[in-house]
Each structure stands twice: as structure tokens, then as C-alpha cells.
Amino acid sequence: MALPSINPTKTKSWEKLQSHYKLLQNRSLQSLFVENPNRVNAFHLQWEDFLLDYSKNKITEETFQLLLELAEETDLKKAIQMQFQGEKINETEGRAVLHTALRTTENIIPEIAAVKNKIKTFSESIISGEKKGFTNLPFTDIVNIGIGGSDLGPAMAVEALQFYKNHLNVHFVSNIDGDHVAEILKKLNPETTLFVVVSKTFTTQETLSNAETIKKWFLQFGNQEAIAQHFVAVSTNIEKTTEFGIHETNIFPMWDWVGGRFSLWSAVGLSLVLSIGYSNFEQLLLGAQKMDSHFQTAKFHENLPVILALISVWHNNFFGAETEAIIPYSQYLQKLVPYLQQAVMESNGKSVDRNGNPVDYQTGTIIWGEPGSNSQHAFFQLLHQGTKLIPVDFIGFKQSLHGELLHHQKLMSNFFAQTEALLMGISEEAIRNQATSSNEKVIPYKVFEGNKPSNTLLIDQLTPESLGKLLALYEHKIFVQGIIWNIYSYDQWGVELGKKLATTILDEIKSNTVSSHDSSTSFLIQQFLDTNTR
Ligand code: F6P
DSSP states (O other): OOOOOOOGGGSHHHHHHHHHHHHHTTSOHHHHHHHOTTHHHHSEEEETTEEEEOTTSSOOHHHHHHHHHHHHHTTHHHHHHHHHTTOOOBTTTTBOOOGGGGGOSSOSSHHHHHHHHHHHHHHHHHHTTOSBOTTSOBOOEEEEEOOGGGTHHHHHHHHHTGGGOOSOEEEEEOOSOHHHHHHHHHTOOGGGEEEEEEOSSSOOHHHHHHHHHHHHHHTTTSOHHHHHHHEEEEESOHHHHHHHTOOGGGEEEOOTTSOGGGOTTTGGGHHHHHHHOHHHHHHHHHHHHHHHHHHHHSOGGGOHHHHHHHHHHIIIIISOOOEEEEEESOGGGTTHHHHHHIIIIIHHOOOBOTTSOBOSSOOOOEEEOOOTTGGGGTTHHHHHHSSSOOOEEEEEEEEOSSOOHHHHHHHHHHHHHHHHHHHHOBOHHHHHTSSSOOOGGGHHHHOBOOOOOEEEEEEEEOOHHHHHHHHHHHHHHHHHHHHHTTOOOSOOGGGHHHHHHHHHHHHHHHHTOOOSOOHHHHHHHHHHHHHHTO
16 A cells, blocks of 8 residues: 655645745744733643643644644545554655564564564673673673664764663764774774674675774784674675674674664664663663654644644745754753754655655755754854744753752753743843943844744653653654655665765776766866875
8 A cells, every 4th residue: 555645735724824824924923922921831742751842833723723634634644554554655665664663562573572682682691791702801892883874873872871871882983984993993902892783784885894994903803703702783684794704693683674764773773782781772662662652642733743743844834944953952962963864854855756746845854953052152143143944942851860950950041041032032122121231333233033933842851761752753753744745754765876976986096097077076086086196
């Protein structure tokens, strides 16, 4: 069964939203708060330990209603069912999209339980020191070798769940830049390091090159047999993995129905499991599973991923907002945005609809951001006084992990203050009335228009479970938007051309002959060759 294919711009709700937008576009957000000072009551949702306040967006009850109609008209309900039932909704690759099956407690796919058991036993033997390296020393360091979804998820989660981690040091090698692997190797003792090669396809240039370089380095110290003790892999491609020299018993399988950018929940999360232990990993899965069932069962008007997706469509397709900032007020979440950039932009950066036709409306948003409060001292100036409309998601926690109360009070007061400043701004009159008088000439520069939209996600505490919920929340938001925009969210053909061209150029560089490119590219390659062959 194919996903429904409905051009969103041809729906009745879209037409109504367009007229509604015309009425609302020049109204200020502040005036909506004046009109209904309690609008937060209508536009917030408490679900378990997650509180979403979406009242600071230019929406009214009518807007929300029309957006919900859009979700109905684009057949979102059916699409959700199809995804969870394992229909091949990734049609351009002929695959199901079932990363959600990895976190369910139901035994839908028996192989999942077998791989989970293998991860549990293996990780426990490494963490406890029972499994040892080739000189009989326990492991101290883990190196995850992978890129894209085989790197960003585990790297983000190891960082995010640092508070829960054990004694093992976890490193990540991803870039084809040889300086990256060289810097990591500098820190390692081959006798006590375990290498986890993660590649769904086991054909990715970066990962294979880094793994080869590391293997070569390792063989200066250990012999071929030691490889079996120090190298494991996560892949769907058993043949290529064994060809590389990793013993079949050291392979943790994954499946083609798990997309790379949604694979943290599979054996791709092995380095995370090694870092925080299996029971914490199970908590992460549990959190995601709870969000999955919320997404599947909650009515759209009380459904967190649906609400976030609809507000984003409202900004993207009606207000013309090109980007969305995500600002977590937690240093632990410093890698959340790069992770979400792949999830969002590789999924919804598409311009052909599900009928094979070019779209004539906007699709995937540009995602960016950095943790607060650091980012307040970097790019917030533009959010407050620049010329662009940039909706922001603020993510914060009621309680810190180390219990530094005063720090947390200061952090969160910044968090609340930013959402307020973006909404309310400050008028010329208010500046004149301030206790400290302003030089007349400077007054215009001190005015903040405000009227800038934001969502606030206030979560009890950063735990493996709440992280699982948060990640699944954004995953489902991506899905809802892809359905509404009538695109395929689970392929990534757009990354292929560059890979192919790089292969051709590498051959040219190696043979020192530049063939037919555009004049700019040929010129640049020649400049590189001139330096490197001198
Ligand atoms: O280049 C894009 C991509 O295919 C991503 O989707 C994927 O996460 C990454 O490369 C790595 O792929 P693999 O796990 O097969 O090495």
C-alpha cells in the first residue's frame, strides 16, 4: 500500500489558512496576549514530564483548528498507521521505516530481541572488565568509527548522558580528514582500546578509510588474532564486514528498515551502551517508546509531535520563515542540534512530491542552534533585532543534574527571559521611561520590536528516558511534516552525486590528470595538484 499523495496546497484547509494568514499577518503577537491574557491555558500541553508552551506563536484558536484540518486532509492518520504497521513507506528505496520497532516491548521482529541480548552480554563483559584485550588488560577506551547516522546519534547521546556514564572513555572518529583520526590515535593505548566500526552499508568511504588506517596502526602492536578481540562492527552488510577482517561473531546486525539517521536505537547505539550501561540504554528506548505510543494514540490537538509540526508548517509555508533555531539550555545537549540537522534536513530537504513532480511550495526547514546561555552571547542579537523571522524552540529542564541550584536558577532565568524578550520586546516609550536615561540618538537602536515566535519545552530533568522522549518527539515531527508536504522523508538521494564526483576526482588527483569539469572546479583541483606534486 502506498502513502497517500495529496498536494497540501490544493486542500480546502490550505486555502482557508491562506485567507486566515492575511488577517493575522499584521497582528502582533503581543496583541494576542492583550486580547486573551490567559492564552497560555489554551496553548500548552502537559504530557508526562514534558510541558510544551506554544502560546508564544502567532496562532489563534482558528489557526490551530485549520492546521488540524490540514493534518486530517493530508491523511496523516492513515500515514501514521502505515508507518507503525511496517508498510514500505520509504517507497523510493522499497523499504519499511521501523526504527520504532526497536523500542517497543512487543516482540514484533524476533531478531531485534536477539541483537539486544547480544549487545547486553557484550557490553556487560566489556564494562565489567571480564573481556580483555590482547595483553590481558581490561578495556579503558572505546572508539566509534562511523559517519552521519552512524556517528551523530551515539556521539550526541554519549555527550547528553555523560552524567550517567561509567569509567570507559568514548571517542568518535568520523571525518575523512586524516588529522581527525591522527588526533584520536594520539590518545590511545592499543592494548586497552576497543574499536566499534559502524556502517549500515559498510561501503562509506570515510568509515572504511578510517577503519583501515586504525587497523594498520593497531597491527603495529597486536597481531591478526588480536583484531578479533579489539574490533567489532555494526552493519547490515555481513559480507563486506567480514571481508574487512571482522569475525562474524563480532558483528552486530542491523536491518534495512532502520534509516541511518534514526538508528541510534539499534546496535548503532553500541558505543552509547558501553558508555552508560545497558539498563540506561533501555530507559532511553522506553522514553522513545512512550513518545511513540503518545504519537500513535493522542488526538491531534493534544499530540506533541503533531502540534510542533503544524506550527512549523504555519511558519514555513505561510510566514515564509526559512530557518528554525533550536536552543537547548543544557550544556549536555551541545550535540543535539547537529544530530537534528541530519534528521530534519536529510529527511525533509526534498523538492519532488510523492507523485514524482516538483513541488511549488516550501518544504524542509533549515535547522540551527547552540546551547543557551552561550548562544545568547553569539547570535541572539540577530534573533532579537535582525530582519529575519526565526522561530525558536527553547528546551530546558526544571532540575539540573548536579544540583547546583544557584547556577540552575540563573540558567533558567535566562531561558525564560529570552522567550519573554522575543515576545514582548521593548518599546521606545518604555526605554524613555527607564530609570537610566538614554541618549536621544541611541534610542532607536535600543528598541526591540518583539513579536518573535517561540515554543518552550520544559522537561523535568535530563534522564535517559526523557532524552528518548525528546528525540522521538523530533523524529515524529519530521514524519508529520513530510506527510503534509507530500514528500518522501526516508531516502537521501541528494547526498549521492557529491560522493560519485569525489570518486572521479580522487582518481584524477592520484593520476595527476584533471579531466573535464567546469572551469572553476578544474582550476581548483589544479591548484591543489600544483602544491602536492611539487
Ligand atoms: O551520506 C549519507 C548517509 O547515507 C547517511 O544517511 C548515513 O547515516 C551515513 O551516510 C552513513 O552511512 P553508513 O552507516 O552506511 O556508513
